[in-house]
Amino acid sequence: MENTLISIALCTYNGEKYIGDQLESIVNQTYKNLEIIIVDDRSTDNTFDIVKSYQERDPRIKCFKNEANLGFNKNFEKAIALTTGQYISISDQDDIWLPNKIQVLADHIKNSWLICSNSRYMSADGSLTDRYLLNNFSLSHRNFKALLLNNFVTGHTVLFSRELLKYALPFPKIGFYDWWMGFVAFYYKKITYVDQVLTHYRLHANAVTNNATLSPGQLANYHYEMMCTHLSVFREYHHLKPADKDYIEKLYQALLTKRNKYSFPLFQIMLADYDDLFSLAKERKGLSKINFARRFAMKHNV
Numbered sequence: 001m002e003n004t005l006i007s008i009a010l011c012t013y014n015g016e017k018y019i020g021d022q023l024e025s026i027v028n029q030t031y032k033n034l035e036i037i038i039v040d041d042r043s044t045d046n047t048f049d050i051v052k053s054y055q056e057r058d059p060r061i062k063c064f065k066n067e068a069n070l071g072f073n074k075n076f077e078k079a080i081a082l083t084t085g086q087y088i089s090i091s092d093q094d095d096i097w098l099p100n101k102i103q104v105l106a107d108h109i110k111n112s113w114l115i116c117s118n119s120r121y122m123s124a125d126g127s128l129t130d131r132y133l134l135n136n137f138s139l140s141h142r143n144f145k146a147l148l149l150n151n152f153v154t155g156h157t158v159l160f161s162r163e164l165l166k167y168a169l170p171f172p173k174i175g176f177y178d179w180w181m182g183f184v185a186f187y188y189k190k191i192t193y194v195d196q197v198l199t200h201y202r203l204h205a206n207a208v209t210n211n212a213t214l215s216p217g218q219l220a221n222y223h224y225e226m227m228c229t230h231l232s233v234f235r236e237y238h239h240l241k242p243a244d245k246d247y248i249e250k251l252y253q254a255l256l257t258k259r260n261k262y263s264f265p266l267f268q269i270m271l272a273d274y275d276d277l278f279s280l281a282k283e284r285k286g287l288s289k290i291n292f293a294r295r296f297a298m299k300h301n302v
Contacts, residue, residue, distance in 0.1 A: 006102055006159070007035040007085030010093065011075045016045045018094035018202065021126070023054050026091060027061075031102040036061045039079040042069045047093075073177045076155075077170060086162055090155040090178070094202045096122070101198040105159035113164035113190035114181060116157045119199040128200065133157070137280070139193045144186040144244075145276040148234065148251065149227050152280060153182025153191070156199050160185070172233040179230055184237070187244075224300050228255055258300045267297035 008026060012019060026036060038061065040048045048065055055061040062082070070078060080088060087109070089102060101117075109115040121131040134152060147153065155178035168184040171177045185191040231252040235245060254266035270277070270293035274284060284292055 003033050004087065004106070005033050005035055005085040006031065006087045006089060006106065007037060007083030008089045008091050008102075009076060009079035009083055010036065010038045010091040011041060011072075011079050012038060012043060012047045012051060012093045013041040013075075014043045014045045014047060015093035016043075016047045016050060019047055019050050022091065022093055022095055022097075023051065023061075025095075025097040025099075027054070027058050028099060029097065029102045030100050031106060034060050034102070035083060035085050037079050037082045038063045039075055039082065040065045041071070041075045042066055073171045073173065073175075076177050080165065080169075087159055088162065089159045092156050092202075094204075095119075095156050096126075096200040096202075098198050098200070102159070104194060104196060104198060108192065108194045109159055109161070110192070111190075112161075112185070112192040113167075113188065114153070114158055114160040114185035115192045115194060116153050116182070117194045117196055117198045119154070119157055119201045120197045121203050122200045124202060124204050126202070129203070132197065133201065134280075137193065137195065139191065142186075142279050143276060144183060145247075145273060146279040147179065147183045147186050148231060148248065149277050150280055151176065151179040151182065151230075153185075154178055154201075156201055158182075164190070167239060172236075175226075175230045175233045180233065183230075183234055187237075187239070221300075224255075228252070231255060254297075258297060261299050263297045263299075267293045270296050 038051045040051065040063070042065070048063070051063050055063045064082065066075065076090065087106065089105070105115050105117065118137070119133045121129045121133070123129060133154065137152070158178065158181070160181065164181065164185055167188065168181050172180055182191065231248060235248040235252055240248070250265070251269055254263050254269055257263035258266060271289060274289050274292065
């Protein structure tokens with residue numbers, strides 16, 4: 001895909017502190033044939049002025065400002081709709097892209113609809129940590145069930161083809177758009193992974209999963225609600241085969257049951273499908289798997 005136009009969809013909202021660094025890392029990509037679409041969701045700070053200044057210096061940049069606040073998912077959906085490239089990459093407003101990010105993803109996507117990569121976490125001040133998004137990760141021997149309860153397809157790591165949009169739009173109003181896109185690509189076995197760090201992902205102190213003030217119970221509640229939310233969305237995907245739709249519905253109902261009591265159906269599913277559903281977790285066999293399934297099915301305490 002040498003010299004194919006690649007679009008970048010970047011959404012902003014009150015991101016004046018970091019948007020300059022993010023844009024510098026984008027405009028300096030080694031892959032030059034880019035279209036950079038920026039949609040601001042009614043920022044109340046200087047974010048839009050900053051991106052406009054970049055537009056004046058780089059003709060590849062096109063800026064738009066919403067007349068009304070759309071929210072996270074719908075703003076990205078709008079940004080993607082404004083793109084014209086055959087391939088599209090998603091950008092947050094506060095990360096740093098390595099210079100060869102687009103080139104590497106473009107070289108490896110081949111016939112897949114979506115490719116994702118690894119990223120390294122950095123603190124809010126930009127200093128790199130020793131933490132990575134994925135460790136010892138591979139897509140080998142995984143199927144779409146790996147994305148039902150956990151997400152490893154994060155927006156800042158992906159490049160996807162326009163073909164995916166035929167099956168993934170419109171984005172659901174709830175849940176995370178990147179989780180949804182990963183699920184759809186995985187369902188059609190059109191996803192691939194390149195084991196390279198291509199993004200430095202900024203962690204903020206107030207992020208739910210990075211907030212040391214949250215108790216283990218609060219974090220568990222957050223993850224439980226995320227699982228319920230996304231299963232409720234996945235079960236409505238209109239391209240599901242009947243058997244897959246039934247499986248997701250069964251898993252969703254079993255997960256809901258544990259709101260009020262021990263969920264024996266959930267225990268059975270965990271025992272039978274642990275390897276598929278928790279492919280990012282450690283390998284479990286025998287008693288270890290039974291104990292995990294038993295704990296996972298216990299009544300959820302909010």
